Amino acid sequence: MIDSTTVTMERARQDLCATEPRHPRPDGQDRYTISEVVASTGLTAHTLRWYERIGLMPHVDRSHTGQRRFTNKDLDWLAFVGKLRLTGMPVADMVRYAELVREGEHTFEARQELLEQTRRDVIARMAELHDTLAVLDYKIDFYAGARKASESERA
Amino acid sequence: MIDSTTVTMERARQDLCATEPRHPRPDGQDRYTISEVVASTGLTAHTLRWYERIGLMPHVDRSHTGQRRFTNKDLDWLAFVGKLRLTGMPVADMVRYAELVREGEHTFEARQELLEQTRRDVIARMAELHDTLAVLDYKIDFYAGARKASESERA
DNA sequence: CGCTTGCTTGGAGTGCACTCCAAGGTTCTA
DNA sequence: TAGAACCTTGGAGTGCACTCCAAGCAAGCG
Numbered sequence: 001m002i003d004s005t006t007v008t009m010e011r012a013r014q015d016l017c018a019t020e021p022r023h024p025r026p027d028g029q030d031r032y033t034i035s036e037v038v039a040s041t042g043l044t045a046h047t048l049r050w051y052e053r054i055g056l057m058p059h060v061d062r063s064h065t066g067q068r069r070f071t072n073k074d075l076d077w078l079a080f081v082g083k084l085r086l087t088g089m090p091v092a093d094m095v096r097y098a099e100l101v102r103e104g105e106h107t108f109e110a111r112q113e114l115l116e117q118t119r120r121d122v123i124a125r126m127a128e129l130h131d132t133l134a135v136l137d138y139k140i141d142f143y144a145g146a147r148k149a150s151e152s153e154r155a
Numbered sequence: 156m157i158d159s160t161t162v163t164m165e166r167a168r169q170d171l172c173a174t175e176p177r178h179p180r181p182d183g184q185d186r187y188t189i190s191e192v193v194a195s196t197g198l199t200a201h202t203l204r205w206y207e208r209i210g211l212m213p214h215v216d217r218s219h220t221g222q223r224r225f226t227n228k229d230l231d232w233l234a235f236v237g238k239l240r241l242t243g244m245p246v247a248d249m250v251r252y253a254e255l256v257r258e259g260e261h262t263f264e265a266r267q268e269l270l271e272q273t274r275r276d277v278i279a280r281m282a283e284l285h286d287t288l289a290v291l292d293y294k295i296d297f298y299a300g301a302r303k304a305s306e307s308e309r310a
Numbered sequence: 311c312g313c314t315t316g317c318t319t320g321g322a323g324t325g326c327a328c329t330c331c332a333a334g335g336t337t338c339t340a
Numbered sequence: 341t342a343g344a345a346c347c348t349t350g351g352a353g354t355g356c357a358c359t360c361c362a363a364g365c366a367a368g369c370g
Contacts, residue, residue: 035316045317046359065366067317083290086283091357105301112298119291122284128241129281135238136274143267146260188337190346200347201329220336222347246327 031061031069041078048078055095056081058102087122186216186224196233203233211236211250213257242277 034045041048048068051057057077060068084094097114100107189200196203203223206212212232215223239249252269255262 033316044359047357049318050358063366065317067366080290083287086287087291105305108298108302108305112295112302115291115295115298119288119295122288122291126281126284129277129284132238132242133274133277135235136242136270136277140267140270140274143263143270147263147267150260150263188346199329202327204348205328218336220347222336 030072031063032071032075034068034070037070037075037078040075041082043078051078051081054091056091056098058098084118087118088125089118089121093118185227186218187226187230189223189225192225192230192233195230196237198233206233206236209246209250211246211253213253239273242273243280244273244276248273 032040034048037043037048038045043051048057052060052068057074060070060074063069081094084097093114097111100111100114187195189203192198192203193200198206203212207215207223212229215225215229218224236249239252248269252266255266255269
């Protein structure tokens with residue numbers, strides 16, 4: 001019999017790494033250099049170090065000489081951060097979310113709220129874009145029509 | 156008989172002022188102070204002066220003492236610029252469009268292309284947002300489920 | 311072993327889109 | 341006609357999200 005605590009923890013474990021397919025290396029050997037992460041995320045090395053400095057990354061593991069070694073979990077986190085970035089969420093808010101994750105399961109409610117606010121922002125933004133599209137189409141039609149008219153004039 | 160030149164010019168006249176309903180003042184008495192424009196556009200006076208300085212506004216008419224007096228046409232232009240801004244278009248590109256408008260009808264093709272590129276950008280952005288929405292919903296459902304599970308555990 | 315390429319740090323610099331300031335002239339209302 | 345509220349300018353400042361730099365250690369290869 002599986003009790004609900006187990007279920008909760010299993011879901012919590014998924015929390016950081018359930019949204020993306022799978023990364024190249026098999027588990028147990030997931031220690032990527034910064035340049036490998038640059039190649040797979042499209043972020044620059046500068047940005048990755050900066051993310052760590054401001055607390056947007058959990059502290060990244062290091063080699064015996066102090067060089068960063070990223071894990072699959074880090075890549076999953078970066079993929080999710082990339083999605084948040086696409087929503088237009090400010091970096092400060094993403095850092096807030098990262099802090100909540102670090103604080104543990106008792107912040108589930110706060111995290112859900114933050115994500116729901118983001119969701120509302122995304123929907124509002126999509127509506128805005130939808131409206132601009134109408135104006136754009138109106139103008140484009142106007143130019144297309146005006147050009148056709150001046151063409152037939154020349155003919 | 157109306158020749159096609161007349162038609163073209165009539166459309167050209169509409170070009171700057173056909174996308175918005177109508178502004179408060181009756182025609183012929185459309186000379187708004189900067190603070191009236193602030194009130195009706197939501198932009199700051201600083202921003203309005205800055206728009207003029209960088210060439211994003213056609214040169215605004217002045218009172219005999221040098222204060223700005225905006226016209227309905229200026230308000231229409233600002234409304235359209237507001238739409239372009241909502242698309243995320245950089246100010247430099249909007250200035251480029253404004254330059255094309257100043258250059259006259261022979262830039263219709265270039266203007267249409269610029270707007271069509273913007274349209275493609277808007278559609279791409281909407282698709283991105285649509286994708287992030289799926290991730291957001293996935294996470295929100297996860298938190299909702301986890302919280303419900305830990306509630307029933309407590310019960 | 312030497313060479314090239316890669317990684318480290320703190321701190322300074324960049325580009326964008328505003329945003330504000332000081333000092334002074336203008337306009338409106340009582 | 342006095343006072344408040346509004347307007348003008350060039351230039352400097354702000355906040356965000358990176359972006360770059362110098363100086364020096366680390367890693368992999370023939």
